[in-house]
Amino acid sequence: MDAIILQILNGLDKGSAYALIALGLTLIFGTLGVVNFAHGALFMIGAFCAVTLSRILTLSHEVIDETRKDFLGNPLKVDVPYVYDWFGQETGDVIIDWAVPLSILFAIPIMIGIGVIMERGLIRHFYKRPHADQILVTFGLAIVLQEIIKYFYGANPIPTPAPDAFVGSFDFGAAVGMEAGQIIYPYWRLVYFAFAAVVIGAVFAFLQFTTFGMVVRAGMADRETVGLLGINIDKRFTIMFGLAAAVAGLAGVMYTPINSPNYHMGMDFLVLSFVVVVVGGMGSLPGAVLAGFLLGILESFASMREVIDLIPGINQVIIYLVAIIILLTRPRGLMGRKGVMEE
Amino acid sequence: MSKSNVTRRGVLRTGAVAGAGLAVPTIFTASSASAFTNEPTGSSVTLGFNVPQTGPYADEGADELRAYELAVEHLNGGGDGGMLNTFSSKALQGNGIMGKKVEYVTGDTQTKSDAARASAKSMIEKDGAIMITGGSSSGVAVAVQALCQEAGVIFMAGLTHSNDTTGKDKRANGFRHFFNSYMSGAALAPVLANAYGTDRKAYHLTADYNWGYTTEEAVRSSTEAMGWETVGTVLTPLTQTDFSSYIAPVLQSDADVLVLNHYGGNMVNSLTNAVQFGLRDRMVNGKNFEIVVPLYSRLMAKGAGANVKGIFGSTNWHWSLQDEGSKAFVQSFGTKYGFPPSQAAHTCYVQALLYADAVERAGSFNPCAVVEALEGFEFDGMGNGPTLYRAEDHQCFKDVLVVKGKENPSSEFDLLEIVEVTPVEQVTYAPDHPQFAGGALGTCNAGA
Incomplete structure (x- = not known):
């Protein structure tokens, strides 16, 4: 029982990341009709926004400490962050410690900007081209983006820890009156899940309860008619692309304390997120979220030793196996609508 | 009065025939002795550094490449000489290898076996590399080692830790300085x-x-x-x-x-x-x-x-070691690049020097002569104490470091502290140990 609860919890945070990426993918596909293989790279760039901000906050000047020696026996050069000079060491430490949450504010304008530039600069030229062309160009773009990141940040993972207040884990078992120490869950993963829930809720509310969202939804259903009503739907769709990029970026920012970011983390999530979109139903936002959590939880269960012992290798194929079964029984995915991706 | 039959033309003809007759076997002997892949004929010799320049181990590959560049500099007499000053063998003089200037080409393994084989093959066939070295994965090491065996060049493995590299997948042309599982x-x-x-x-x-x-x-x-x-x-x-x-x-x-x-x-x-x-x-x-x-x-x-x-x-090695070899290497590397070398850099640097030294001692670039010079070679002054290149499996036997993550690191490089230097006797095993079973070294291949 403990194991099951723990794997459900595990699946929730993994599912949160899948759901956030898949949500952005579906937004782009639903509005612009573009299959965006560079979406994983946006997740990765979001993570590197957090790395960049923490580097900015720790920008330092060198002070020579004569009492200590470096590895060559020369006096040690100690880096003193400028924030220490400006705010004092105590406040400076707090600011540096909270780099990841602060990166949310830093990442939003950057990600929206990148999204808009990407859409206006490259992707709009491919709206009328076949999906295969769109996939090729966005996949190429993803490779270019990750090579740029590698050039500036190197290939090794870069540790970007959560604030000290969120380091450690929560004894879920003890909290619900079960045996202590059996269901442990890191605080930051709980934060990630809550954050994902808020972002998903905000996106849905934005689409559901604002006039802008209503027009976008109308455009998703019938682009031509909305255009005939004199509404500049293209401009709104560009903004949606920026929004989708921001959602992916924020998912990346908050993911950095879970796993140290590296330049190819986007690719690791991309393929799975596409499976999530297909299983959820192309163009269906609730479907993307539902499938994200479902596949996250299933992946967690498949990694249990008992399950692997029973069916060796299941942990590596479970997602694709479930995708096949769902597509065979429900060809449009869990919540797919008729007419989407169907000529 | 006697008449001599010796004419100028006769002497020339006889001389030419006799000369050719004498020379023929020499040409044959010489060609058979030097018939090995990429025999260096000019004033330089080319080494092939096959390291991950892209992919997840690119940073480790970059450090390997820095080490190789430093090794080439030292072999050609540049810099402070690094470990050439502490190496127990004194065959290397800082004048290249056997008087030939050391040059190098690089390949990108991408940490993929097929890409690594392709880059090694290109360096051997197109660039005339006489030795291939480097890498950051056992899968790559095993694949490239097999290729070098077929091509008739020496392979000096980089960072590879699987038992199989000098176990079931060992090859006569391949050598590993790094330790194993x-x-x-x-x-x-x-x-x-x-x-x-x-x-x-x-x-x-x-x-x-x-x-x-x-x-x-x-x-x-x-x-x-x-x-x-x-x-x-x-x-x-x-x-x-x-x-x-x-x-x-x-x-x-x-x-x-x-x-x-x-x-x-x-x-x-x-x-x-x-x-x-x-x-x-x-x-x-x-x-x-x-x-x-x-x-x-x-x-x-x-x-x-x-x-x-x-x-x-x-x-395998850590820059905080205090033996003379390690200190010399850290000094050279740190002065040139501004930070201490990694264990990958160390093993690659040492491998390049060991190869060059073996050629000098063998007096030939012929891979089979190099194999003979490296087999059973005992040396010191390279950072891990007295070391043996065992003839049976081409694995180096030396002290191993047990380390622990440091509680209070003083810099971003000062992450590990040495807990124990495990003596070589404790990590030595028989060549036919079950974990290394299967496979055979075979015989060296000098190629065509």
Whole structure:
């Protein structure tokens, strides 16, 4: 029982990341009709926004400490962050410690900007081209983006820890009156899940309860008619692309304390997120979220030793196996609508 | 009066025939003696540095390349000479190799076997490389070693830790200076037993590929011999990034030690996840829960940040060693690049020097002569104490370092502290040890 609860919890945070990426993918596909293989790279760039901000906050000047020696026996050069000079060491430490949450504010304008530039600069030229062309160009773009990141940040993972207040884990078992120490869950993963829930809720509310969202939804259903009503739907769709990029970026920012970011983390999530979109139903936002959590939880269960012992290798194929079964029984995915991706 | 039949033309003809007759066997002998792949004929010799320049190990590859460039500089008489001054063999004079200036070409292994073979092949066939060296993966090392054997060039392995490189996949033309999984297990087990006791239950998470298997086997057998019990082993996909679902079952088991047979990005993520799940704060069976990382790399430890603190592992070499060889190398490397070298850089630098020295001692670039010079070669002054290149399997036998993540690092390079220098006798095994069974060295191939 403990194991099951723990794997459900595990699946929730993994599912949160899948759901956030898949949500952005579906937004782009639903509005612009573009299959965006560079979406994983946006997740990765979001993570590197957090790395960049923490580097900015720790920008330092060198002070020579004569009492200590470096590895060559020369006096040690100690880096003193400028924030220490400006705010004092105590406040400076707090600011540096909270780099990841602060990166949310830093990442939003950057990600929206990148999204808009990407859409206006490259992707709009491919709206009328076949999906295969769109996939090729966005996949190429993803490779270019990750090579740029590698050039500036190197290939090794870069540790970007959560604030000290969120380091450690929560004894879920003890909290619900079960045996202590059996269901442990890191605080930051709980934060990630809550954050994902808020972002998903905000996106849905934005689409559901604002006039802008209503027009976008109308455009998703019938682009031509909305255009005939004199509404500049293209401009709104560009903004949606920026929004989708921001959602992916924020998912990346908050993911950095879970796993140290590296330049190819986007690719690791991309393929799975596409499976999530297909299983959820192309163009269906609730479907993307539902499938994200479902596949996250299933992946967690498949990694249990008992399950692997029973069916060796299941942990590596479970997602694709479930995708096949769902597509065979429900060809449009869990919540797919008729007419989407169907000529 | 006698008449001489000797004419000028006759003398010339006879001389030419006799000369040609005498020369023929010499030409044949000379051509058969020098008939090996890429025999250097000009004033320079080309070495091929095959390192990961792209992909997840690109940073490690970059450090290897720095080390090779430094080695070339020292071989050609530049810089401060580095380990040439401390190396026990004095065959190298700083005038290249056998008087030929050392030049080099580089290839990108991408840490993919097929890409690594393609780049090695290109360096051998197009650039005329006489020796291939480098790499950051056992899969790549085994693949390139086999290629070099077929091509008739020497392969001096870079960072490769799987038993198989000098076990079932060993080749006569291939040599490994780096230590291996067996040695890690043999060095770590006594330190672990000493620190954590002999009554421990271990749970292994193992990367699902060749290196993972041999490392798990080595650590298991060494720790079980000390009295530990292995309560679970799970293979994790190489592409896994979030290990939480693999770590959760550890909480449910009665294990009190987690062994992470992971390297590179896998290690960074699995260790980070294990620490996040509070494993290090747990008490199981009345003991503190512990984590072990059999193969440490400073470059990777950096990625895991503060999570490595207090965690045991093993390493081939560390820049904080105080022997003369290590100090000389750290001085040269640090002065040139501004930071201390990694263990990957060290093994690559040493391999380049060992090859050059073997050629000098053999008096020939012929791979078979080089093999003969390296087999059974004993040397010192290269950072790991007295070392033997064993003839039976072309594996170096030397001291192994057991290290621990440092509690209070003074810089971003100062992440590991040496806990014990395990003497070579403790990590030496018989050539026919079961963990190295199968395969044969074969005979050296000098190519065409």
